Amino acid sequence: MPSVADNFAKSKTMWNAAKVYTGCALPAEGSIVTLDANGRPDSTENPSAVHMGYTEKGTVYKYKWSKVDAMDDEHTAPHDTRITGEEITVSGGWKQVADPALLETMSVGGTKQAITGGNLVSFGGKKTPTAGTILVVAPMKDDPTKFIQFFILSGYNTEGVEITNTKDAENSSPFSFFALAVASRTDGKNMGWMFIPT
Amino acid sequence: MGKTTGGTQDVDTKDAAIKRVGFDDKGVAYPGVDPETGERKAVTFEGLKKEFGAKDGERIYFEISRIGGHGVEPSAPIDFRPDLSLNMPKDKRAEVEKVLASVNLSPMDKVIAEG
Numbered sequence: 001m002p003s004v005a006d007n008f009a010k011s012k013t014m015w016n017a018a019k020v021y022t023g024c025a026l027p028a029e030g031s032i033v034t035l036d037a038n039g040r041p042d043s044t045e046n047p048s049a050v051h052m053g054y055t056e057k058g059t060v061y062k063y064k065w066s067k068v069d070a071m072d073d074e075h076t077a078p079h080d081t082r083i084t085g086e087e088i089t090v091s092g093g094w095k096q097v098a099d100p101a102l103l104e105t106m107s108v109g110g111t112k113q114a115i116t117g118g119n120l121v122s123f124g125g126k127k128t129p130t131a132g133t134i135l136v137v138a139p140m141k142d143d144p145t146k147f148i149q150f151f152i153l154s155g156y157n158t159e160g161v162e163i164t165n166t167k168d169a170e171n172s173s174p175f176s177f178f179a180l181a182v183a184s185r186t187d188g189k190n191m192g193w194m195f196i197p198t
Numbered sequence: 199m200g201k202t203t204g205g206t207q208d209v210d211t212k213d214a215a216i217k218r219v220g221f222d223d224k225g226v227a228y229p230g231v232d233p234e235t236g237e238r239k240a241v242t243f244e245g246l247k248k249e250f251g252a253k254d255g256e257r258i259y260f261e262i263s264r265i266g267g268h269g270v271e272p273s274a275p276i277d278f279r280p281d282l283s284l285n286m287p288k289d290k291r292a293e294v295e296k297v298l299a300s301v302n303l304s305p306m307d308k309v310i311a312e313g
Contacts, residue, residue, distance in 0.1 A: 025230070025240040028286035029267030034239075045239035047229035048281050130277045153269070154278055185269035 011142040018059050018138035018150075020090065022105050023048040026133055029185060032149055032195045039137045039147040049135075052102060056093030056172035059136050061150040061194070063088050088152055088179035088192045090134050093172035097163050105132075106175060107161045129156040134177045140197065149195040152179040219298060222249070230281065238298070243279035254301050265293045 024033050024046045034042040041049050066085035069078030096102055100119035104112040109126045112119055136150035155177040162173045179191045220231035220238050227233040228249050230240030241262055247255030259282070263270040266286045270278065284294060 023281070025281035025283035026268045026270065027283045028290065029269070030287075031266075031283065031285045033283070034285055042239065044230060044232045044237075045283055045285060046281065047240060047242060047245075128275065128277060131275070132278075133280055154280070182269040182274075184271050184274075185267065190269065 011140070013141055014138060014148070015141045016139045016144070018055075018136050020052040020055065020059055020092075020094075021046075021049050021135040021137070022052060022132055023050050024133045024135045024151075025049070026153060027151075029189070032193075033135055033151070035137065035147055035149075037145065039139060041135065041137075050101065050105070052094055052106075053096035053099065054094075056095060059090055059092040061088075061090050061136055063192075086191060088155075089176050090136055090150065090152060090155070091159075091174070091176040094175050095170065095172050097161060097171055097173050103161065106157050106173070108156050108158075109160070131156045131180055134179075146197040148197070150192070151195070152177055152192040153182045153185070153190070155179045155192075219249075230284070238284060240281050240283050242281045250301050258297055258301060261297050262294050265290050265297070 019039065021041055024041055025048070027033060034045050036042065040051075043049065064087050065083050066087075067081050068084045070080035070082075071078050094102070094106060100112050100121055103121045104110045107121070107123065108129045110121045110123050111126070112121050114120075131154040134152040134155050138148045138150070140146045140148060157175045158178045159174045159176045164171055181190045183190060220236055221227055227236075229242045229245040231238050241259065243256070243259050245255075246259050249255060250258060259279070260270070260272055262268070262282055262284075266282060266284070268280075268282050270280065270282070284291060286294075
């Protein structure tokens with residue numbers, strides 16, 4: 001009797017630190033971000049991309065969906081189900097809170113302005129969040145010359161900024177990039193993607 | 199730069215008529231244009247408006263988005279105008295080059311380019 005082969009390959013698990021970039025160019029449908037040999041985005045192809053700096057304990061890329069079940073009186077389990085909601089987030093803690101450009105991006109409601117002696121990041125009065133692309137690049141576990149990409153087509157940080165000033169620890173501010181749908185892209189592909197190299 | 203870990207490859211843009219675009223009067227490359235090779239790898243909303251004028255720049259931006267399937271339409275929220283990567287299949291990239299060249303060439307260049 002033929003049997004199903006065990007399906008486990010260590011190379012298909014993940015165990016590496018990742019880097020997060022904001023402001024990458026939006027890839028064409030079916031394409032990904034071009035990276036150099038170290039996993040950094042091509043700066044010509046991504047003229048506005050910014051590395052978010054180091055994270056506190058890595059990043060979590062999450063896709064989840066919600067549903068509505070159709071029930072009937074004759075059964076105890078649903079006889080039909082529809083997906084009614086989808087959510088992609090990239091979350092973690094970011095460290096570089098004294099970087100004015102990052103502070104403007106991560107706070108969402110902030111506006112950066114160069115003034116004499118430094119940079120002013122002001123808050124208050126913005127009505128709509130500015131969304132942009134989010135890229136997470138993680139080297140493959142057994143081949144660090146290849147990189148897995150996690151991508152949000154359009155998202156913004158819902159956590160704002162939270163800065164603790166203390167002698168006891170270096171600051172880390174939580175972040176959670178929340179994906180919006182780019183509605184005119186193909187259904188099933190309009191929020192983000194994960195690319196796994198072969 | 200330039201190693202692609204998957205997806206599609208850029209096309210070669212050696213056409214003389216195309217190679218002249220992408221730089222301002224002072225020879226500075228617009229965002230997304232490789233200053234050494236002149237290869238255009240991306241476009242930005244503001245960069246196209248500077249290069250081609252507000253009206254044509256905006257039109258080209260949305261035309262490229264349509265060709266590449268980026269999905270940014272004029273009806274999208276006004277603050278969602280991300281840079282658009284031109285890393286796309288060759289046939290689509292050729293369409294993009296045609297759109298760019300149609301605006302940028304002088305009338306005489308257009309006659310020459312179109313044969």
